[in-house]
Amino acid sequence: MQLLKDRIVKDGKVRAGNVLKVDSFLNHQMDIQLFGEIGKEFKRRFAECDVTKILTIEASGIGIACITAQYFDVPVVFAKKNQTKNIAGDVYTGKVESFTHGRTYDIIVAKEFIKPEDRILIIDDFLANGSALLGLSKLVKDAGATLIGAGIVIEKGFQEGGSIVRGQGVRVESLAIIDSMNEDTGIVFRNE
Amino acid sequence: MQLLKDRIVKDGKVRAGNVLKVDSFLNHQMDIQLFGEIGKEFKRRFAECDVTKILTIEASGIGIACITAQYFDVPVVFAKKNQTKNIAGDVYTGKVESFTHGRTYDIIVAKEFIKPEDRILIIDDFLANGSALLGLSKLVKDAGATLIGAGIVIEKGFQEGGSIVRGQGVRVESLAIIDSMNEDTGIVFRNE
Numbered sequence: 001m002q003l004l005k006d007r008i009v010k011d012g013k014v015r016a017g018n019v020l021k022v023d024s025f026l027n028h029q030m031d032i033q034l035f036g037e038i039g040k041e042f043k044r045r046f047a048e049c050d051v052t053k054i055l056t057i058e059a060s061g062i063g064i065a066c067i068t069a070q071y072f073d074v075p076v077v078f079a080k081k082n083q084t085k086n087i088a089g090d091v092y093t094g095k096v097e098s099f100t101h102g103r104t105y106d107i108i109v110a111k112e113f114i115k116p117e118d119r120i121l122i123i124d125d126f127l128a129n130g131s132a133l134l135g136l137s138k139l140v141k142d143a144g145a146t147l148i149g150a151g152i153v154i155e156k157g158f159q160e161g162g163s164i165v166r167g168q169g170v171r172v173e174s175l176a177i178i179d180s181m182n183e184d185t186g187i188v189f190r191n192e
Numbered sequence: 193m194q195l196l197k198d199r200i201v202k203d204g205k206v207r208a209g210n211v212l213k214v215d216s217f218l219n220h221q222m223d224i225q226l227f228g229e230i231g232k233e234f235k236r237r238f239a240e241c242d243v244t245k246i247l248t249i250e251a252s253g254i255g256i257a258c259i260t261a262q263y264f265d266v267p268v269v270f271a272k273k274n275q276t277k278n279i280a281g282d283v284y285t286g287k288v289e290s291f292t293h294g295r296t297y298d299i300i301v302a303k304e305f306i307k308p309e310d311r312i313l314i315i316d317d318f319l320a321n322g323s324a325l326l327g328l329s330k331l332v333k334d335a336g337a338t339l340i341g342a343g344i345v346i347e348k349g350f351q352e353g354g355s356i357v358r359g360q361g362v363r364v365e366s367l368a369i370i371d372s373m374n375e376d377t378g379i380v381f382r383n384e
Contacts, residue, residue, distance in 0.1 A: 029305045070228070075224060
C-alpha cells in the first residue's frame with residue numbers, strides 16, 4: 001500500500017534494536033484519515049471472505065480494527081491483556097510475548113464473543129515475532145471458529161513472525177513489509 | 193441518547209459492587225454501528241468548538257475515540273498506561289486510579305502530540321470516580337492546551353466523578369447518566 005509506505009518513510013523513525021517508531025500516526029497519535037484508507041484496503045483484500053467479526057488485541061490494534069470494521073459492517077472484539085474483575089468465568093486464554101515491552105502476558109477473550117460459526121479476521125498494527133498473532137489464532141481455534149486470515153499494517157519482514165504464521169497455513173496480508181531498516185540507511189520495503 | 197439507553201437496558205448487566213457489564217457492545221465486543229451513532233452525537237454536542245484533537249486513554253476508550261474522530265476530522269491521541277521502551281524522554285504524566293482494576297497507574301502522553309495551540313476533546317467510555325478524566329485533564333493543562341470538554345458514553349451519576357470534574361469548570365457531556373442501579377430493580381437513568 002503505497003500511501004502507507006510513503007507515510008512510514010516520511011514520519012517513521014528507525015531506532016536502535018530494530019525499533020520502528022510510528023507513534024505520530026499509527027500507535028500513539030492516530031491519523032484517522034489514514035486508518036480509513038487502511039480499512040478500505042483490508043476490505044478490498046478480504047472482500048469475498050464473509051467475515052463476521054474482527055478480532056484484535058489491546059491497545060494499539062483497537063483503533064485500526066474499529067475503523068476497518070465499518071467497511072465489513074461487523075463488530076470488533078479485542079483480546080484483553082490482563083484479567084479484570086469485570087470479566088468472570090468463561091474465557092479463552094493465550095500467552096503473548098511482547099517485543100515492545102519485553103515480557104510475556106496472558107490474553108483473554110470472553111467465550112460468548114467468539115462462536116464456532118464465526119468467520120474471524122484478525123487485525124493488528126504490527127507483525128514482528130508473531131507472538132500476538134499466534135496467541136490470537138489460538139483463541140480462534142479454541143473457539144472452533146474459522147480463521148479467515150490476518151490483516152497487518154506493518155510487518156517486520158526481517159523477523160520470523162510472518163514465516164511462522166504463514167507456515168501454519170494462515171493467510172497474512174501485510175500492507176507494508178519491511179525487509180531491512182537501519183538508522184543510517186533507512187527503510188527497505190519488500191517488493192510485492 | 194435514547195438509542196444508547198435502550199441498549200444499556202437491553203444488553204447491560206448489573207453486578208454486585210456497582211459494576212455495569214456492557215462488554216457485549218461497548219468495551220470488549222464493540223458494536224461499531226452504535227459507535228457511529230455515538231460519534232455523531234458527540235459531534236452534535238461539540239460541533240462549534242473547533243476541536244483540533246481527541247484525547248482518550250487505553251484501552252476501551254480508543255475505539256469510540258477513533259470512530260468519533262471521523263466526524264470531527266481530527267487525529268486521536270491515546271494516553272498510555274505504562275511506559276514502554278518505544279516512548280522515550282519528553283512525556284506528560286499523570287496518575288489514574290482504576291475503579292475496574294482496583295489499582296493506581298501512571299499515564300503518559302508524548303509532549304509532541306499535545307501542543308499549546310491544541311483544542312482538546314477528551315472521549316472515554318465511562319465516568320465513575322473521575323480519576324481517568326482528571327488525569328487526562330491534567331495532561332491537557334500541563335501541555336498548555338485548551339480543554340474543550342469531555343464526551344462520556346456512560347456516567348455513573350451515583351459516584352462523585354461527574355460532580356468533581358464539572359466543579360472544576362470542565363464541560364462534561366455524558367450520553368447516558370445512571371442515577372441508580374441494582375441487580376434486582378434494574379437501571380434508573382437521569383432525566384435530561
